[in-house]
Amino acid sequence: MGSNVRLSFDKKPELPKLIALAALITVFLVIPQFMRNTQLIMMSRIFILAVYGMSYDILRGYTGFINLGQAIFFGSGVYMGVIFLNMQNDLWFFMMAAGSIFVASVIGGYVMSKIVLRTGGVVAAAMVTLALGEIVRNIAERWRTVTGGQDGLPLRFSRVALEPLFTTRLGAYYFAFVFLIVMTFALRAFVLSPTGRVLQAIRENEQRARFLGYDTQKYKTIALIVSSVAAGFSGLVFAVIVRFANTDYLSITYTLNALLITLVGGTGTLYGSILGSAFVTWIQNFLLDLNRSLGWDILRYPMLFVGSLYILLVIFMPAGLLGGFFQLKNWWDRKRLSRATDNTPEA
Amino acid sequence: MSDMILRTEHLGVSFGALKAVNDVSLEIEKGKFTTILGPNGAGKTTYFNLISGLLKPTTGKIFFKDADITSYKAIDRIAAGMGRSFQLTNVFPMLTVHENIRLSAQSYSKVGARLFRSHRRYDAVNSKTDEILERVLLPHRRNALAASLTHGEQRKLELGMVLALEPEVLLLDEPTAGMAIEQVPVMIDIMRDTHQRGTTVLLIEHKMDLVKQLSDRLVILVNGKVLADGNPTEVSQNPEVLKAYLGGGVLDATTA
Ligand SMILES: Nc1ncnc2c1ncn2[C@@H]1O[C@H](COP(=O)(O)OP(=O)(O)OP(=O)(O)O)[C@@H](O)[C@H]1O
Ligand SMILES: [Mg+2]
Numbered sequence: 167m168g169s170n171v172r173l174s175f176d177k178k179p180e181l182p183k184l185i186a187l188a189a190l191i192t193v194f195l196v197i198p199q200f201m202r203n204t205q206l207i208m209m210s211r212i213f214i215l216a217v218y219g220m221s222y223d224i225l226r227g228y229t230g231f232i233n234l235g236q237a238i239f240f241g242s243g244v245y246m247g248v249i250f251l252n253m254q255n256d257l258w259f260f261m262m263a264a265g266s267i268f269v270a271s272v273i274g275g276y277v278m279s280k281i282v283l284r285t286g287g288v289v290a291a292a293m294v295t296l297a298l299g300e301i302v303r304n305i306a307e308r309w310r311t312v313t314g315g316q317d318g319l320p321l322r323f324s325r326v327a328l329e330p331l332f333t334t335r336l337g338a339y340y341f342a343f344v345f346l347i348v349m350t351f352a353l354r355a356f357v358l359s360p361t362g363r364v365l366q367a368i369r370e371n372e373q374r375a376r377f378l379g380y381d382t383q384k385y386k387t388i389a390l391i392v393s394s395v396a397a398g399f400s401g402l403v404f405a406v407i408v409r410f411a412n413t414d415y416l417s418i419t420y421t422l423n424a425l426l427i428t429l430v431g432g433t434g435t436l437y438g439s440i441l442g443s444a445f446v447t448w449i450q451n452f453l454l455d456l457n458r459s460l461g462w463d464i465l466r467y468p469m470l471f472v473g474s475l476y477i478l479l480v481i482f483m484p485a486g487l488l489g490g491f492f493q494l495k496n497w498w499d500r501k502r503l504s505r506a507t508d509n510t511p512e513a
Numbered sequence: 514m515s516d517m518i519l520r521t522e523h524l525g526v527s528f529g530a531l532k533a534v535n536d537v538s539l540e541i542e543k544g545k546f547t548t549i550l551g552p553n554g555a556g557k558t559t560y561f562n563l564i565s566g567l568l569k570p571t572t573g574k575i576f577f578k579d580a581d582i583t584s585y586k587a588i589d590r591i592a593a594g595m596g597r598s599f600q601l602t603n604v605f606p607m608l609t610v611h612e613n614i615r616l617s618a619q620s621y622s623k624v625g626a627r628l629f630r631s632h633r634r635y636d637a638v639n640s641k642t643d644e645i646l647e648r649v650l651l652p653h654r655r656n657a658l659a660a661s662l663t664h665g666e667q668r669k670l671e672l673g674m675v676l677a678l679e680p681e682v683l684l685l686d687e688p689t690a691g692m693a694i695e696q697v698p699v700m701i702d703i704m705r706d707t708h709q710r711g712t713t714v715l716l717i718e719h720k721m722d723l724v725k726q727l728s729d730r731l732v733i734l735v736n737g738k739v740l741a742d743g744n745p746t747e748v749s750q751n752p753e754v755l756k757a758y759l760g761g762g763v764l765d766a767t768t769a
Contacts, residue, residue, distance in 0.1 A: 358631045360624050360638075367616050370605035377565070377603075379591040379620040379678065388628075 198339045206335040210342040210407045212447045214400050217349045219427030219439030221396035227434030228357055229389045230369030232292040235299035236424050239394045241416030243267050243401020248321045248411040255323055267398040275394030279387040303416040318412030332406050345403050365389050432486025441487045518543040518713050519682050524573035533559040535737035546708045548716045548724045551734035557717045558600055561684050565597045566590045596680030600687045602667045606660035610651055610670055613659050615642040617677035649673035665696045682713045
């Protein structure tokens, strides 16, 4: 049963929390004014990968389902963004890309659930999704006319581009930030909905969920679709930031990125992915910078360090950053409570 | 025949050579409290698994409210009005007591598949959850994680979860299993109360003394077969049952 710790914000938001949130949002609206382009890009990546991490958390953290093909949706989003914006870069084409990726993710998520949910067990499902991911990546690599194959597909901004949203780094920052906020609220609403609660029940004990009358396969399909759409959208916005699509975004590497973000941030916490994304993105950036300035050969393999860091983190903070915070808070609350009720016998 | 709510005809299942349930034909009357008694390994839980759809029978048929449900999936049987609890506590460990019961109340209210509106804003679900918490005497443990409950409290939660489904037929698999002796009367009271509200109860028990007063009918199951069936006084004096009690000591009638 693991440790007896709750890992989510399930209570009603109280006023102080709302004020803190408003303050935090204000800070993030103001600071980009003082940032260099490289910093703006990094921040934008953090915001978007946070949403991508949340999309993963819906499956892994809430439903207890390991999808090793999540990058299919993220990568498709990136491609869709580049392809549509290369036709014409304005908000209309962006919206069309969004519509297309929405439809594609709903269908893709549904199809994937039909394939995956036939297999019994988490491990079998993970293997099947891994295979699906590789199939999609392979197709993308061969289909050069559309995807540019291994060379990838750059996003070309024409000079008539009207949208500072897409063409300036500052605009893109705000775009990514608003995206993060909107998606956080949407996904929060989803996990707090009756459906979201059923997903938690499935994670905890699928058989019992069935015996409470829930068609658990149907709920898992819903989770997969919602998660796929969120991943697809984050890929789409990511295209605007990285201005480039290649098959890496479809590969297991990017699935593992999502997995790491939830691991580091804390599984099943939703918001943990924001911390996780900040940490993962920052550390990768930091190591690359360090490599550039120091020129140490070993720094050319950032995953060597990142990987070891993750291992340490998983060992010493198994619940992730936010999860660890909740554990501390729980421990503190319990200590306070037990002090307050020391004299009363246990009920 | 309309007062028969649940019926099994020649129901049986084998695990290899073992006939765990062997040709059991029973008719459960609507509104009655029926108890199935039997020694360890008699096939009681397996019988419930067949009725509730966890296992497929190798022989026989199951009828619920005159419909042949033998091929129904478990969730369809629940939708039809059946509810079961488990002998081994089977809850959502990392959710609170309130959340565990609310999931059940939510299923009963049929709002499970709603998206994007907070689960807290369904008043019917909330009041149902509170009502059940009261009925199983757990209001004070409302925000405790199920995993952190004592065994006795978990048994109450287990019962509360199935009560919140408001089934027409309630299948209870040893709700007092492993409970401290002084806690047992509380469970008996909850069961009696539930029965008095009009629910048909089918209970599995181990100890005859606990259920003699409670039950309208006793069914003795031994080696997957019905050994005796009738009103509690008759059955408890049935020579074959007495033999099973005294001779093999398979039913622990002596322990109060
Ligand atoms: N899935 C299974 N596979 C193989 N054998 C099983 C299975 N389920 C039950 N059995 C066997 O069937 C017999 C009946 O088991 P069952 O659990 O129904 O007994 P019970 O009457 O509920 O006993 P208890 O009072 O101990 O709960 C036992 O011998 C058990 O080992
Ligand atoms: Mg049993």
